[in-house]
Amino acid sequence: MKNGQPEMKMQQKRNSLSLLLTFFLLCLAACAPGRNDYSGFVNIDDSGWAYASPVTFNLHHEDSVAFGELKVAVRHTNSYPYSNLWLEVAYDDADGVLHKDTVGMELADVFGNWLGKGSGVQYQFETTVNGRLRHAAGHGVTVRHIMRADTLPDINLVGVTFLETR
Numbered sequence: 001m002k003n004g005q006p007e008m009k010m011q012q013k014r015n016s017l018s019l020l021l022t023f024f025l026l027c028l029a030a031c032a033p034g035r036n037d038y039s040g041f042v043n044i045d046d047s048g049w050a051y052a053s054p055v056t057f058n059l060h061h062e063d064s065v066a067f068g069e070l071k072v073a074v075r076h077t078n079s080y081p082y083s084n085l086w087l088e089v090a091y092d093d094a095d096g097v098l099h100k101d102t103v104g105m106e107l108a109d110v111f112g113n114w115l116g117k118g119s120g121v122q123y124q125f126e127t128t129v130n131g132r133l134r135h136a137a138g139h140g141v142t143v144r145h146i147m148r149a150d151t152l153p154d155i156n157l158v159g160v161t162f163l164e165t166r
Helices: 004-031
Strands: 038-043 055-058 065-077 084-092 098-106 117-119 122-136 140-145 155-164
Touching: 038 055, 055 155, 065 084, 084 122, 098 122, 122 155, 140 155
Parallel strands: none
Antiparallel strands: 038 155, 055 140, 065 122, 065 155, 084 098, 084 140, 117 122
């Protein structure tokens, strides 16, 4: 009997190690981005973002059709002259139907404090465009500002993110 106990303890350690390794691998898999996730950003020229210059992104993902959440992000300097930003986000759904969503972004509170992430010179703000959507691979997303000013100063970057939801 005494000879069997060390083997049993060794087997218990192996089982515990195997269980721990399986748990660790499951955690890693949960943290991995979805295979249909997309993120793209475009720098805006220092001369400003003109109304007539929409930014287009071609969303590519592995599946021909993916369900997910579309977000739009904007990076601006602390010299941006407005507290908000109005955008038109246009995209085709998986059936080829064109959607145009108006997205209002409150970039500053009533006291003039920027609400986006960042500090000092630049801030980035992100918001969800629409709830869960069905997107076909290769279909574009176009973002343009619809502010009253023709050219917006101090906008540095515009981007979209598509996060697959299952």
